[in-house]
Amino acid sequence: MTIIYQDQDGRAASSEASGVEIPVRRITFTVNGRKTVAEVEPRLLLSHLIRRGLGLTGTHMGCDTTNCGACTVLVDGRPVKSCTMLAVQADGHEISTVEGLATASELHPLQEGFKEEHGLQCGFCTPGMMMAAKALLDANPDPTEEDVRWALSGNLCRCTGYQNIVKSVLWAAAKLRAESGS
Ligand code: FES
Ligand code: FES
Numbered sequence: 001m002t003i004i005y006q007d008q009d010g011r012a013a014s015s016e017a018s019g020v021e022i023p024v025r026r027i028t029f030t031v032n033g034r035k036t037v038a039e040v041e042p043r044l045l046l047s048h049l050i051r052r053g054l055g056l057t058g059t060h061m062g063c064d065t066t067n068c069g070a071c072t073v074l075v076d077g078r079p080v081k082s083c084t085m086l087a088v089q090a091d092g093h094e095i096s097t098v099e100g101l102a103t104a105s106e107l108h109p110l111q112e113g114f115k116e117e118h119g120l121q122c123g124f125c126t127p128g129m130m131m132a133a134k135a136l137l138d139a140n141p142d143p144t145e146e147d148v149r150w151a152l153s154g155n156l157c158r159c160t161g162y163q164n165i166v167k168s169v170l171w172a173a174a175k176l177r178a179e180s181g182s
Contacts, residue, residue: 023041024040024041025040025041025088026039027040027088028091028092029092029094029095030093030094030095031097032097032099032100036054040087040088042086042088044086044087044088045082045085045086046073046080046082046087046090047059047064047071047082047085049087049090050095050097056097058097058127059071059072059073059097059098059127059128060124060125060128061083062125062128062156063083065083066081066083067156068128068155068156069125069128069152069155069156070128070156071083072128072129072131072154072155073095073097073131074096074131074134075093075094075095076093077094077135077138079131079132079134079154081128081154096131097131098127098130098131101130101134108130108134109171109172109175109179110137110168110169110172111130112171112172113169113170113175114126114165114168116168116171117167117171118160118168119160119164119165119168119169120159120160120165121160122158122159125155125156125157125158125159128155129152129155129157129165132154133148133168133169133172136148137169137172137176141173141176141180141182142177145166145170148169148170152166
């Protein structure tokens with residue numbers, strides 16, 4: 001997949017389209033396992049590349065200032081607020097977004113957990129919560145409530161309070177353990 005992407009105001013990056021010479025860098029990375037090549041301005045945020053360039057709008061933008069965690073994705077398996085990272089820094093790395101959680105036919109246990117335990121209301125924070133939780137469960141399949149709260153401490157929810165979100169992650173952890181027989 002090759003995309004040529006534009007600046008944060010949505011202007012095309014090419015000098016032809018904008019009338020201004022804007023340098024671009026070619027980067028190669030994977031997104032949800034798919035190799036992607038993009039030409040981006042050095043100032044472009046990863047969050048904007050993901051949402052506008054790749055059309056993966058499950059990654060939400062709540063603040064653009066590193067506060068809310070709605071834009072959390074995994075970079076080489078580690079949770080990163082994608083509004084804090086430049087797109088060029090993704091060069092050579094693996095990016096995972098919420099769209100990569102479910103298969104064509106099945107929800108991921110985290111998605112099931114949020115449904116079962118009523119872990120969302122408006123859903124705005126949910127993709128970021130799930131990606132932060134995925135990083136936790138990949139590293140620690142049997143977390144305590146305190147572990148979950150710590151892992152989600154960079155993510156804000158304006159609706160639910162956090163009790164059901166924590167329960168949702170613990171539900172997913174139990175299901176993943178049951179599926180793996182551990
Ligand atoms: Fe990135 Fe809020 S949009 S932390
Ligand atoms: Fe609405 Fe968390 S469910 S912000």
